[in-house]
Amino acid sequence: MPATAPHLLGNYAPVPDEITVTELSVTGAIPPELTGWYLRNGPNPHEAASAHWFLGDGMVHGVRLERGRAVSYRNRWVRTSAFTRGAGLRDERGNVDLTADVANTHVVRHAGRTLALVESSYPYELDCRVGHELETIGVHDFDGRLRTPMTAHPKTCPTTGELHFFGYGWSSAPYLTYHRADSRGELTISRPVEVPAPTMMHDFQLTTGHVAFMDLPVVYDRSRARTGMPYVWAPDHGARLGVLRRDDPYGEVRWFAIEPCYVFHTLGAYEEGGGQRLVLHAIRHDRLGDGVEFNGLTSLWRWTLDLAAGTVREEQLDDHRAEFPRIDDRLTGMPHRYGYASTAGGNRGGAIHRYDLREGTVASHRFGPGRVPGEAAFVPADDTPGGPGWLMAYVYDAATDRSDLVVLDADELTAPPVATVHLPRRVPAGFHGNWLADL
Structure with missing residues (x-):
């Protein structure tokens, strides 16, 4: 694969290693109610090359928030069998090996387990307990x-x-x-x-x-x-x-x-x-x-x-060229008024949109030239499904070649960010994630 493949350039290029950095600087004020992890998964080929953007090894990027503080950032590859052994698509009996893929697409929690997912294999469980490093526990x-x-x-x-x-x-x-x-x-x-x-x-x-x-x-x-x-x-x-x-x-x-x-x-x-x-x-x-x-x-x-x-x-x-749509997940399967999606670029830079499905209107937070948001996950502010909340997204800044975790008020999307957590490096363009509040 030539080094100039588009999915290996700019903010699509993989980062070379895993790091942990504590006590991150913040512009604005992180809501003190937020204690937990913002985790987002995406492809980051550990050999710095892959045949398609979708095929790089999974890497989870996590920011830990605790009562108004940005405690740490860490990134960790998901240790699938493909990552640790270079396993192929088939096991020793010739069957499709459902442990041998990249786990690079999403990270969700269910029944107390945090799972890194890709659609072509089994999930892999991650350790998100306080004091742990997002280590891979194993296949689930x-x-x-x-x-x-x-x-x-x-x-x-x-x-x-x-x-x-x-x-x-x-x-x-x-x-x-x-x-x-x-x-x-x-x-x-x-x-x-x-x-x-x-x-x-x-x-x-x-x-x-x-x-x-x-x-x-x-x-x-x-x-x-x-x-x-x-x-x-x-x-x-x-x-x-x-x-x-x-x-x-x-x-x-x-x-x-x-x-x-x-x-x-x-x-x-x-x-x-x-x-x-x-x-x-x-x-x-x-x-x-x-x-x-x-x-x-x-x-x-x-x-x-x-x-x-x-x-x-x-x-x-609507005619915005957008992707990565989300809602308040507490309304899954139920009527919902608002939805959110991201636009990567354009003359005015990237944006996060809020669709009012009842009124047929759209409000947008525009980040300016060279600033590109990923998926925006909805974070509830109270126990009311469809009520107030925040949007969290990693935003890449081409001018500095670094990324921020940006927190927006979901009800005041055109306002300046509530908080911007400045990260020590860029978070490569990736796929999906979630806010996982401490249980």
Whole structure:
């Protein structure tokens, strides 16, 4: 891979090592209610090269906040078997080795475990106890019950505490399996879902009564397996949304055809009309290039599925070119007024947007030229779902070649940051993370 590959330049380039720095400087005032970790995962190839941005070894970057102080920053590679042994995709028996991947996409907490995720393998558990260094504890396969990869975008039901997720495969059918773990972390449901071909299924959604899958036209191409991302844009495959009742998890999946597109990330979903309509918001790419190249338009869209009539209404809601949508996760599956997403650049620099889905308006915090935010995670300020809170994001500054952790008031997005935590180095462009308050 040539050193000039775009995903190895600028703030996409990996950092060379792991560090720990304590007592960080702060501009503004960190809300004293915040005690915990802001963690974000992303690709950071430890050999300083990878065939695609999506394929670098996972590295978690964490800032520790305690009662108004920025206590520390640390970054740690996730010690998967691929990282420690250079393992291949198959084990000694020729089976796909689901421990041997990069765990580089997300970091979530469920049933007391902090999990680093990638959609092509098992999760890896991290040690986030106070006084520990984000060490990798080891692979987590739900006591041997999980037999497929796990999506990097599981959904926690705020009512039941259940974790809903899926795994998709590429070597043989079934290409899609739906899973559910209870609030204690025990895997209780694993059921295959029949789909006609192995597609790249990055995200899905949950409502109070349904699960919604996305079978979209980015299809596995074995001939590309050794050269990068082995997927091609195949609009003739068609695009559709699949709906499964949560109270009948082994029942029929109903499919609704939509216009060909691709969705990496959903904003949220909920039900209307006594459960007869499902509303799904997502960032829609009008197409992807072969090898998962980004060469299309992106913006916020809404799909409304009428379960009684068997129809779908598709609507573009905004024209900002944005990605990494988030909501207050305590409203997962429920009606929500606000959503958030990030824009990486442009003439006015990067921005974080707040969508008012009720009023159809957008407010934006613009960081200025050369300052690029990543995903913004919502951090609650009280116990009211949908109530006040903050947004946290790493923001890269090209002028200094360093990054900050920026805290914004989610209700006053155009105002200056509440706090800016100055980090000792840059945090490379990455994917997803969360605020994990101390339990």
